[in-house]
Structures are given as structure tokens and as C-alpha cells.
Amino acid sequence: MSLDLSRWRMSRRALMRSFGASAVGALGMTFDLKSPLANPLWRSTPFTLGIASGDPSADGFVIWTRLAPDPFAEDYGMPIRRVEVQWEVGADPQMREIVQKGIALAHPELGHSVHVEISGLAADRPYWYRFICGTERSFTGKTKTLPASGAPTPKLRLAVAGCQNYTQGLFTAYRHLARAEPDLVFHYGDYIYEGSSPELRQVDGEIAPTVRRHHGQEIYTLSDYRRRYAQYKMDADLQTAHAAAPWFFAWDDHEIDNNWASDIDQDNTDPNIFRLRRIAAAQAYYEAMPMRMSSFPVAERIQLFRRAEIGDLATLHVLDTRQYRSNHACEPPETDRLCAAIRDEKRTILGERQEAWLKDGLAAAKTRWNPIAQQVMVMDYDRDPTPVQALNTDAWAGYHANRQRLLDHLHQQKIRNAVVLTGDVHQNFAGDIRLSGDKADAPIVASEFVATSIASGGDGIDQRPGAAEVLAQNPHVQFNNSQRGFLLCELSHNAFVGRFMVMDRVATPGGAIMERAAFAVEAGKPGLQKA
Ligand SMILES: [Fe+2]
Incomplete structure (x- = not known):
């Protein structure tokens, strides 16, 4: 227990006399449950999980924190009651000029997370923010509003x-990402x-020691998921990246379960039981991320596909390719086995509503670029170096009809400058997406940058054994690399440049980053070029 509540300390018998048994908590303290706890005295900081900002608009953003003075303890060191948290938004890094401030409530029902939706700020400029709770203050994070819709x-x-x-792996790449000072992170x-x-x-057939251990076993319940997010969020490099943009x-x-689809998990659990796990995972995800009220979880659902207009430069279409998809066509997915069902017209990766929303948004966009920010590879990538085709059916390749409808739309509606961003x-x-699969003579309708992992896979290697032979089977793909890092995109009215930033190592501290390769799409001229 990290909260010093000595001001309320009375003998248990006296409490029972004064308030009755029901008012005495398990900790031997009494609370007026109707009024939130203001100005608590802390023994250790409640801001162990850092701070974050997200979902920016032209006049605001969400600022986030979650109070957890003892993250792995039962109730993470918090009393089970509402707690007042002050927040401040400043115009300068020293917070000399506070432009907005207020008090938010951290609710026990939401793991004492705090989501404040800020509005009414000036467009296209940086702001700084911090939280104060009783005797403790968070560090200060930097964030930004977007340029106003249509603004140069x-x-x-x-x-x-x-x-x-x-x-x-360690999250060292995040420290380098923060140093790169991006305007925005996806x-x-x-x-x-x-x-x-x-x-x-096991990594690429080699046995290697685990770099760090997870706290606990596989996660199923809300408190399991909360603890897992807490463990990740205690990482200083991740906190630095959140505080940078x-x-x-x-x-x-993996926010729910490996390769889940529809209401089915990889262990074929009863869908009713799996649904309970999804409900817990959805709530924990909301609690952990700087998310707007419009994404508040409703049972197992969270509204995650959304769009941001960034001046006259880009319309960012954020997709959710996991929540509405049909189950995998071929079992298990991610194998060399392909089945006829991948071409089934009725199967979907986006779901009907999201597909219509994406097509409408692409057709209506008036900006120079249309980045489509999403999860799994859109272009086909044949992983077999022989003439046998091996596709990842967990990706768009397993949802052929849905992908073709999107590509036809891009072509028929003459949607220019679509760039797919994937993980x-x-x-x-780096590769091009052609109207009919990888047929070399079909028109290019978009280009795709696939960003590597921050840590998954360990140190990695520049080229996996046999990579050149596999690449030769995929003439639409110009570049492949298997190290860790991130993708840094630079958008201007002339070009969309993607820089592949890779780490020399992540299994040991102090890894260095370098730009391994860069590709560009010239505005109005489909297809990747070396930058
Ligand atoms: Fe992954």
C-alpha cells in the first residue's frame, strides 16, 4: 500500500461504531465513497506507468495516465475509490504559461486510468502536459495539434x-524514435x-535465452491484462516515446490472443468463453491507451477505425483489420498451405461497415496523400523460393475478394497517392501493390511500406538465409530486411519518403540505430523509387 492515509487512521472498532461494518474497507480504513479522494499523500509516485497523448485533432488531443504506485500488487497499490487528478496543458516546455487545466477523476472501475479530451487549442503547434495528484507530479510530455483541415x-x-x-528484446528503438522528434506516431x-x-x-531455428521475463503466465482476466500493460509501460524507453509525440x-x-479472428481463438475455445477474454482485453486496452470517449469499449468491441485530416497534406485512414474479419480460410494460418476459401467472395477482413467507410473516405479525401495505416500486409508475398506459392493467410492474402474490392476502388475512383503502412x-x-496481385504488367494502385518490430524477434539479421531467393519470387517487392527498428515517413507535397531505421541489436542495452534504406513515392507517379 503506497498511499499514506494516516490522517484517516482510527481503530477498527471505532470505525465500526462510527460507520458500520460496510463502510470499513479491507484495509482497515474508512472512506466516504461518494466524494473522491483529493490531495492524497503518497509514499511512492503513482505515475510509474508514465503519461501519453493520442488521437490528436486540429484543436486538441487526449492526455492519459494511470495511477499505479505498486503496479504488480493487488489493486496496484491504489485504494478502491475515485481519486482526483489535476492536469495541465502548457504552451512551453517549462509549463510557465498554462493554457488549460482541470481536475479529472481516476475511477477504480477503469483501473484508475485518466483520459482527458482537450479541445479549444490552436492548430498545428506543440503543447506540453503533465498530471498532479496530491503530493506527486508526473514528468512533462510533449504533444501537438494537427494542422487545420485544408490548411497549407x-x-x-x-x-x-x-x-x-x-x-x-529491449525497447531501445523507442529512445531513438523519440530523438527523431516525429510530429506523429502510428x-x-x-x-x-x-x-x-x-x-x-526459438528465433529463426536458433535457441536463444529470453531477454526479459513476463510477469506471470498467459493472461486471461482483466487484472492479468492490466498487469501486463503495466509491465510494458514501466519501460523507460516506451515512456519516452509516448512523451515525445x-x-x-x-x-x-496479441492484445487479445495470437492470430485470433472473429469469435475464435487459436485454441478453439468456446466462443462464449473467448468473448469474456475479449471483454477483459478490450477494457485493459482502453485503460492503457490515450483514447477518446468515442472508442470507449462496449463489451468486447472498441471503435478503432478512424480518420484524421492533416492540413492539405494527408488523410490518415487508421484501420482495424482484426476485429471484424471472417475466420481464417486455411487452418492453421501462416503456413504454406493455401486453400480455395481465400477467394470466397463473402469473406471479409474489414467487415462491411469499415469497408464502406474506407472507400467513402478515400473517394472524398482532398489531401495530397492517402496513408492507409493498418496491421497486416496488403500485397502478396510468396515466402517459398520455389514455384510453389506460400502466402500468409492471416494477412490480406487470405481475404482475396476483400482486397480486390479495395484495389478496384482505388483504380476506378482514380484515388491518387495511396500509401499503405503495415506491421x-x-x-x-517496401513494395508496390498492383491491381491484379503481383502481375508485372498490371497498373500500380498503391505502394506499401511494412515496418519491422520494435523488439519481437530479438536482434534479427539484415538478410535471413535464402532471403534473396524469396525476394526473386516477388518482383513487386524491392526491399526486405529482418532487423528491429521503426519506419520514419517524411511527407511533402512532392513525395512520400519512407526511411527504414534499423537497430544493430536489441538483446543487450545501448543498441545503435541507422537508416538502412529509404524509398520514395513521387506525388502523382505511382510506384516506389529509391530515395
Ligand atoms: Fe507481432
Whole structure:
């Protein structure tokens, strides 16, 4: 217990006399449950999980924290009651000029997370923010509002990251991401991994020791998921990246369970039982991320596909390819086995509502670029070096009809400058998406940058054995690399440049980053070029 409540300390008998048994908590303290706890005295900081900002608009953003003075303890060291948290938004890093402030309530029902939706700020400028709770203050984070819709916007720097398996690598790449000072971060998912952590792990056929251990076993309940998020969020490099820029984000599979789809998990659990796990995971994800009220979880559902207009430069379409998809066509997914069902017209990866929303948004966009920020690879990638085709059916390749409808739409509606930003496979790729699969003569309708993982896969290697032979089977793909890092996108009216930033190592501290390769799409001229 890290909260010093000595001011309320009375003998248990006296409390029973005064308030009756029901008012006496398990900790031998009494609370007026109707009024929130203001100005608590802390023995240790409640801001162990850092702070974050997200979902920026032209006049605001969400600022987030979660109070957890003792993150792995039962109730994470907090009393089970509401607690008042002050927040401040400043116009300068020293917080000399406070432009907005207020008091938010951290509710026990929400793991004492705090989500404040700020509005009424000036467009296209940095702001700083912090939280104060009683005797403790958080550090100060930097965030930014977006340029106003349609406003002349010469450039934008967008970092793309994800897949951060805590047990397989350190998050050093996040420190480098923060130093790069992007305007915006897109996290494509796999923010946590749900499994336990064996002492040894297998990477590319090699046995290696686990870099760090997960606290506890595989996670199923709300308190399990809360503790897992807490463990990840205590990482200083991750906290630094959150405090450096506003994030957009969407989940992939590991926020719930590996390769889940529809109402089915990889262990074929009864869907009613699996649904309870999804409900717990959805709530914990909301509690952990700087998310707007419009994404508040309703049972197992969270509204995550959303759009941001960034001046006259870009319309960012954030997709959720996990929550509404049909079950995998071929079991198990991610194998060399392909089945006819991948072409089934009725199967979907986006769901009907999201597909219509994406098509409408692409057709209506008036900005120079249309980044489609999402999870799994859109272009086909044949992983077999022989003429046998091996596709990842967990990705868009397993939902052929849905992908073709999107590509036809891009072509028929003459939607220019679509760039797909992807994650999931723990490798870097740059390639072009052609109207009919990888047929070399079909028109290019978009280009795709696949960003590698922050930590999943460990140190990695520049080129996996046999990589050149596999790449030769995929003439639409220009680049592949299997190290850790992130993608740094630089958008201007002339070009969309993607820089693959890779780490020399993540299994040991102090890893260095370098730009491994860069590709550009010239505005109005489909197809990747070397930058
Ligand atoms: Fe991953």
C-alpha cells in the first residue's frame, strides 16, 4: 500500500461504531465513497506507468495516465475509490504559461486510468502536459495539434512502430524514435504479448535465452491484462516515446490472443468463453491507451477505425483489420498451405461497415496523400523460393475478394497517392501493390511500406538465409530486411519518403540505430523509387 492515509487512521472498532461494518474497507480504513479522494499523500509516485497523448485533432488531443504506485500488487497499490487528478496543458516546455487545466477523476472501475479530451487549442503547434495528484507530479510530455483541415501544410514526419514483445528484446528503438522528434506516431499493434515467457525461445531455428521475463503466465482476466500493460509501460524507453509525440494506434492480435479472428481463438475455445477474454482485453486496452470517449469499449468491441485530416497534406485512414474479419480460410494460418476459401467472395477482413467507410473516405479525401495505416500486409508475398506459392493467410492474402474490392476502388475512383503502412511480420518490406496481385504488367494502385518490430524477434539479421531467393519470387517487392527498428515517413507535397531505421541489436542495452534504406513515392507517379 503506497498511499499514506494516516490522517484517516482510527481503530477498527471505532470505525465500526462510527460507520458500520460496510463502510470499513479491507484495509482497515474508512472512506466516504461518494466524494473522491483529493490531495492524497503518497509514499511512492503513482505515475510509474508514465503519461501519453493520442488521437490528436486540429484543436486538441487526449492526455492519459494511470495511477499505479505498486503496479504488480493487488489493486496496484491504489485504494478502491475515485481519486482526483489535476492536469495541465502548457504552451512551453517549462509549463510557465498554462493554457488549460482541470481536475479529472481516476475511477477504480477503469483501473484508475485518466483520459482527458482537450479541445479549444490552436492548430498545428506543440503543447506540453503533465498530471498532479496530491503530493506527486508526473514528468512533462510533449504533444501537438494537427494542422487545420485544408490548411497549407508543407511537411509531416510520421513514425510507424509496433510488435514489442518484451521478452524478446529491449525497447531501445523507442529512445531513438523519440530523438527523431516525429510530429506523429502510428502504432500498428502488438503493444503487448499475451503469452507467458519461457527461459529459452526459438528465433529463426536458433535457441536463444529470453531477454526479459513476463510477469506471470498467459493472461486471461482483466487484472492479468492490466498487469501486463503495466509491465510494458514501466519501460523507460516506451515512456519516452509516448512523451515525445501524439500517437494514433490500433490493436492487432496479441492484445487479445495470437492470430485470433472473429469469435475464435487459436485454441478453439468456446466462443462464449473467448468473448469474456475479449471483454477483459478490450477494457485493459482502453485503460492503457490515450483514447477518446468515442472508442470507449462496449463489451468486447472498441471503435478503432478512424480518420484524421492533416492540413492539405494527408488523410490518415487508421484501420482495424482484426476485429471484424471472417475466420481464417486455411487452418492453421501462416503456413504454406493455401486453400480455395481465400477467394470466397463473402469473406471479409474489414467487415462491411469499415469497408464502406474506407472507400467513402478515400473517394472524398482532398489531401495530397492517402496513408492507409493498418496491421497486416496488403500485397502478396510468396515466402517459398520455389514455384510453389506460400502466402500468409492471416494477412490480406487470405481475404482475396476483400482486397480486390479495395484495389478496384482505388483504380476506378482514380484515388491518387495511396500509401499503405503495415506491421505484423517483424520484417521491413517496401513494395508496390498492383491491381491484379503481383502481375508485372498490371497498373500500380498503391505502394506499401511494412515496418519491422520494435523488439519481437530479438536482434534479427539484415538478410535471413535464402532471403534473396524469396525476394526473386516477388518482383513487386524491392526491399526486405529482418532487423528491429521503426519506419520514419517524411511527407511533402512532392513525395512520400519512407526511411527504414534499423537497430544493430536489441538483446543487450545501448543498441545503435541507422537508416538502412529509404524509398520514395513521387506525388502523382505511382510506384516506389529509391530515395
Ligand atoms: Fe507481432
